[in-house]
Amino acid sequence: MDTVIDRLSDIEKVAGSVMDDAGVRKKALAKEMEEKTAAFDQELERKTAERISQIQEQMEREMQEELDKQASDAKAAIARLEETYEKHHKAYAQTLFQNMIKE
Template sequence: MDKVIEKISDIESAATSIMDRANERKTAFAKDMERRTAAFDHDLETKTSKKIEALRRDMEIEMNHQLEKQRNDWLKLQTALEAHYEEHHHQYVENLFQTMIKE
């Protein structure tokens, strides 16, 4: 009977030891996962920031190109309007004068 009790005690001791090691492994695993998660979050944040900055630079370059194109288009239009005015301003004055006289 003492041998049975001794065997049960040994089994209980082994089970406790196994449970303690499992808890230690579980704690180590949790710490490792926490470390990996933090590293992943940091890496993701860094990559996201770099992509956002690249997009911002690209958009600024595109905006500057569009502004330059609009500026050039405006200058062409302004030049064309001034040329048209210089060519036809006497006719505009004459038409306006005739309109004012008729009334």
């Protein structure tokens, strides 16, 4: 009977040791998962910030190109207006003068 009790006591000690080891492994795995999650979050944040930066740079380039095109178009329009004025300003003035003195 003592042998059975000793054997049960040994089994209980082994079971307690297994449970303690399982608790230690569980804590180690939880810590490892936290570290992996933190590393993943940092990498994701870095990639997101990098992508946002790329998109901002692209949008700034496109905006500058559009502004340059609009400035060029405006200069061309002003040049055309000035050319038309130089060619026809005497006729415009004469027509305006005639309209003013008719009435």
